[in-house]
Amino acid sequence: MFNLSIVTPEKIFYEGEVTSVVVPGSEGYLGVLTDHAPLITAIVPGKFTIKDKSSKEILFCVSYGFFEVSANHATLLADSVEFATDIDFERAKDALSRAKKRLADTAGNIDIARARRAYERAFNRIRLAGYDTE
Amino acid sequence: MPSLRDVRKRIRSVISTRQITKAMEMVAAAKLRKAQMKVMQVRPYSEKMDHILESLSAAASGEMIHPFFEKREVKKQTLVLITSDRGLCGSFNANLIRKSWEWLEGKDKDKVELVLIGKKGSDFYKRRQFEIVGRFNDWSGNLDYPKAREVVDFLTNRFLSGQTDEIVLIYTQFISTVRYKVTTSRYLPVERPAIDEKKGGNIEYIFEPSPDKIFANLMPRYALTKMITALADSFASEHGTRMIAMGSATKNAGEMIDALTLQYNKARQASITKELLEIVSGAEALKG
Numbered sequence: 001m002f003n004l005s006i007v008t009p010e011k012i013f014y015e016g017e018v019t020s021v022v023v024p025g026s027e028g029y030l031g032v033l034t035d036h037a038p039l040i041t042a043i044v045p046g047k048f049t050i051k052d053k054s055s056k057e058i059l060f061c062v063s064y065g066f067f068e069v070s071a072n073h074a075t076l077l078a079d080s081v082e083f084a085t086d087i088d089f090e091r092a093k094d095a096l097s098r099a100k101k102r103l104a105d106t107a108g109n110i111d112i113a114r115a116r117r118a119y120e121r122a123f124n125r126i127r128l129a130g131y132d133t134e
Numbered sequence: 135m136p137s138l139r140d141v142r143k144r145i146r147s148v149i150s151t152r153q154i155t156k157a158m159e160m161v162a163a164a165k166l167r168k169a170q171m172k173v174m175q176v177r178p179y180s181e182k183m184d185h186i187l188e189s190l191s192a193a194a195s196g197e198m199i200h201p202f203f204e205k206r207e208v209k210k211q212t213l214v215l216i217t218s219d220r221g222l223c224g225s226f227n228a229n230l231i232r233k234s235w236e237w238l239e240g241k242d243k244d245k246v247e248l249v250l251i252g253k254k255g256s257d258f259y260k261r262r263q264f265e266i267v268g269r270f271n272d273w274s275g276n277l278d279y280p281k282a283r284e285v286v287d288f289l290t291n292r293f294l295s296g297q298t299d300e301i302v303l304i305y306t307q308f309i310s311t312v313r314y315k316v317t318t319s320r321y322l323p324v325e326r327p328a329i330d331e332k333k334g335g336n337i338e339y340i341f342e343p344s345p346d347k348i349f350a351n352l353m354p355r356y357a358l359t360k361m362i363t364a365l366a367d368s369f370a371s372e373h374g375t376r377m378i379a380m381g382s383a384t385k386n387a388g389e390m391i392d393a394l395t396l397q398y399n400k401a402r403q404a405s406i407t408k409e410l411l412e413i414v415s416g417a418e419a420l421k422g
Contacts, residue, residue: 007182009279009362011175026351027342040186041342042351066352068186070339075182079355 002034002072004050006060006081013081014060021074022049023067038070045124047084048076059084061128063121080121084128092125138405141398145391152387158222159380162373165275166311169370172277173308173363180363183356188327190352193338193345200349201294202324202357210245212267212298213237214289214321216305216364217252218372219273224379226306226314226372227254233316234304238264247298251285251365267292275369282365286358293322305364306371312378314371321360324353 004021006014022031024046032039048060065078099119103112136144190199215234217227234255238246249268250256256269270285292298301321306314341348 005178007179009176009179009359012178025342026347030342037340038338039340039342040189040348042348064351065355066186066348068182068189070189077179077182077186 001053002036002069002074004074004076006048006076006078008078008081013078017053018050018074019053019055020051022047023076024048024062025067032069032074034072036069036072036074040066040068043067043076043078045120047124047128048081059128061087061125063124064117087125087129089126089129092122092129096122096126098122136397136401138398138401141394141401145394145398148387148390148394152384152391155380155383155387159377159384162223162377162380166370166373166377169275169277169366169373170308170311173366173370176359176363176366180359183352183359184327187352187356189339190341190345190348191327193341199346200353202290202322202353203326205323206296206299208245208299210247210298210300211241212247212249212289212292212301214249214251214301214303215255216303216368217250217255217258218368219253219271219275221254222379223372223376226375227252227258229316230304230306231255231258233318237302237304237318249285249289252368273365273369275372277362277366277369279362282362283358286354286361289321289361290354290357303364305368308367308370308374311374314374322357324356 001017001019004014004016004018005012020031020033022029023041024043026042026044029046030041043062043065045061045063048062050058050060052058061082061084062076062078063080065076068075068077095118099115099122102115103119213234215230217230221227231254243263243265247265247267248259249270250259250266251270252273253271256266256271259266268285268288270281273281289301293301300323302318303321304316304318307317309315
């Protein structure tokens with residue numbers, strides 16, 4: 001068992017003992033168990049899964065950020081985190097269509113990287129909410 | 135000796151002033167509580183980020199890892215001053231302006247530029263000779279993330295495009311509800327954190343992806359976090375000083391009302407005595 005804290009710029013989102021976590025690293029998902037070697041990784045929008053003391057699985061929807069683990073202390077620094085069960089599907093759908101429109105707009109005066117990130121975030125939310133994205 | 139009517143008028147006006155200051159004190163107290171919570175919530179994120187930055191720096195020592203660290207010959211300096219939008223908060227803005235004025239003293243006007251956050255700073259520097267490149271007003275004492283991002287984008291763009299070589303931040307640090315400190319700190323370039331052996335700077339981390347890629351991700355967020363921390367501290371301090379200023383104003387108004395009431399009663403008694411004397415002496419004269 002090790003300690004996990006999920007921190008966002010707004011607040012400490014979660015803090016507690018966990019038995020395992022699965023992180024959406026920028027190079028792919030990776031699992032972390034007790035006594036993991038010190039690690040720092042960038043994270044991308046995805047599913048962040050933890051197993052708490054009682055081996056209950058909790059799903060979070062995370063966006064960009066970082067994950068650090070050392071000496072059985074794990075920290076997830078994310079721009080935004082929410083419980084997968086708290087996802088506002090309608091809002092995510094709106095955001096997705098907005099981002100799609102932006103990306104399709106070839107006029108050029110848009111920030112592609114930013115639209116791309118918005119798209120990823122929205123896509124991730126919808127996927128985690130358990131809906132199809134066509 | 136002011137007339138009875140004048141004193142009565144003064145009393146009435148002081149009473150309504152007290153009512154206003156009392157209300158403002160209460161509003162500031164409520165806002166302070168919220169702002170203080172924000173400060174507390176932002177801190178853990180900022181601390182963690184410092185920690186990651188430290189570990190990364192230790193791993194990627196030597197090389198130039200991110201443009202935010204680049205130290206250039208300082209040809210142009212930018213001063214970012216965070217003041218409040220509204221007054222009536224004691225010496226809050228006066229302290230900040232004094233500090234910034236001291237900082238600017240003896241500096242070549244062509245070599246500095248100002249970015250002013252908050253109306254009070256803007257007002258002060260409006261008619262001074264320093265060049266103002268950016269103004270960010272109307273925060274109404276709340277931390278507004280998109281707006282903070284705007285400020286950060288503006289500043290980092292200026293730095294990266296070489297329009298400025300150093301950005302210095304003057305803001306009020308929130309220490310406790312009754313203690314604030316005007317702080318001057320360098321915003322950009324970012325100082326490479328010293329590697330602290332005791333704090334575990336020598337842990338061998340695995341990085342995924344490579345440290346410089348993580349840096350590219352981390353630094354914009356780092357800049358944003360630093361600004362948000364500074365803003366959160368400033369707003370909490372503003373509400374705190376306003377609460378204290380309004381509290382003492384309310385107290386002073388109360389004392390003034392007491393003093394005026396005493397004066398009023400004295401004047402009233404004097405006039406009654408005078409009237410009585412007049413009546414008595416008038417009656418005496420008639421009898422005569």
